[in-house]
Amino acid sequence: MDSVNAMLSNTILCGFALISSNIPTALGHWTYSRLIVNDEVVGEPWQYIRHHNNSNAPLTNVNSTDFRCNVDAKPAETYTVHAGDELGFGINEHFGHPGIQQVYLSKAPEGVAAADYDGSGGWARVYSLTSSPTNSTNSSSTNGDDGDILTWATHNIQNFRFTLPASTPPGEYLLRAEGLAIHAAHKWACAQFYVSCAQIKVIAGENASNLGAGVREGDLGPLVKIPGVYRGDEPGVLIPVFWSFLTNYTAPGPALWPEGTQEQHVV
Numbered sequence: 170m171d172s173v174n175a176m177l178s179n180t181i182l183c184g185f186a187l188i189s190s191n192i193p194t195a196l197g198h199w200t201y202s203r204l205i206v207n208d209e210v211v212g213e214p215w216q217y218i219r220h221h222n223n224s225n226a227p228l229t230n231v232n233s234t235d236f237r238c239n240v241d242a243k244p245a246e247t248y249t250v251h252a253g254d255e256l257g258f259g260i261n262e263h264f265g266h267p268g269i270q271q272v273y274l275s276k277a278p279e280g281v282a283a284a285d286y287d288g289s290g291g292w293a294r295v296y297s298l299t300s301s302p303t304n305s306t307n308s309s310s311t312n313g314d315d316g317d318i319l320t321w322a323t324h325n326i327q328n329f330r331f332t333l334p335a336s337t338p339p340g341e342y343l344l345r346a347e348g349l350a351i352h353a354a355h356k357w358a359c360a361q362f363y364v365s366c367a368q369i370k371v372i373a374g375e376n377a378s379n380l381g382a383g384v385r386e387g388d389l390g391p392l393v394k395i396p397g398v399y400r401g402d403e404p405g406v407l408i409p410v411f412w413s414f415l416t417n418y419t420a421p422g423p424a425l426w427p428e429g430t431q432e433q434h435v436v
């Protein structure tokens with residue numbers, strides 16, 4: 170089944186609005202097409218991000234191999250970064266739904282370049298930006314309709330940044346941005362995932378000799394396979410009530426790496 174058919178069936182089963190007949194640019198949808206390193210967008214769109222052919226349509230099948238780096242993702246160039254750099258993804262269009270932003274990281278086997286790595290190894294979850302209680306006195310932080318109980322990380326953002334852990338071992342990696350839109354996630358298999366993979370080569374951080382007290386290079390973990398990371402019925406992917414009624418939210422995925430990394434919240 171091609172992605173257009175998949176999207177049409179999800180449109181019916183999940184009740185997604187089809188704003189126009191122009192499916193690939195449906196309103197509110199997006200994709201990650203640019204890599205950001207230390208506050209600068211590097212290269213052209215898709216230069217360091219695997220170019221997939223799913224336009225800005227979402228994925229809903231957590232069991233498909235497309236869930237890894239999106240549909241028919243082509244190898245890109247690999248950008249060299251330091252462990253500890255601030256990285257990010259630029260978004261084509263904008264993140265037009267309530268939801269969360271996560272990042273997974275997978276190391277290519279020794280001797281295999283990121284461009285040749287299919288992502289079939291283990292993935293660690295390294296970043297999670299979720300929700301906060303809505304501050305109703307501060308209307309600019311109220312992203313949805315008035316009265317939403319939670320403020321969502323991602324509504325209308327056009328890029329996001331996070332710190333590549335300082336303890337990331339040198340090597341070549343796939344870095345996977347995963348946006349999870351929850352506006353239909355109260356129905357089975359209707360959570361929308363927006364996924365792209367960047368290719369990075371990690372070298373020792375500029376302050377490698379003083380990683381900081383207690384921080385040392387370490388193997389990533391716990392590791393999960395993608396697909397396999399989600400079943401589709403766990404908290405955060407299948408939510409108990411319509412999103413605007415949620416009073417709490419649990420992000421899906423394994424424990425964050427490095428151990429002790431905290432989930433981030435919007436302010």
Ligand SMILES: *[C@@H]1O[C@H](CO)[C@@H](O)[C@H](O)[C@H]1NC(C)=O
Pocket residue numbers: 171172173222223240241
């Ligand atoms: C994307 O690529 C796959 C595999 O090459 C192909 O089957 C599919 O039709 C393509 N989809 C679109 C929307 O171009």
Ligand SMILES: *[C@@H]1O[C@H](CO)[C@@H](O)[C@H](O)[C@H]1NC(C)=O
Pocket residue numbers: 304305306307
């Ligand atoms: C809510 O927002 C207002 C206005 O920005 C601010 O003064 C107040 O401290 C915020 N309250 C909380 C609990 O964050």
Ligand SMILES: *[C@@H]1O[C@H](CO)[C@@H](O)[C@H](O)[C@H]1NC(C)=O
Pocket residue numbers: 230231232358399400401
């Ligand atoms: C994904 O596969 C798992 C294991 O086979 C299964 O339990 C689950 O229902 C599947 N999820 C979806 C959304 O198809």
Ligand SMILES: *[C@@H]1O[C@H](CO)[C@@H](O)[C@H](O)[C@H]1NC(C)=O
Pocket residue numbers: 409410414415416417418
């Ligand atoms: C979390 O939210 C759900 C749905 O709104 C609710 O049923 C549940 O009691 C809440 N749990 C806590 C600990 O607040």
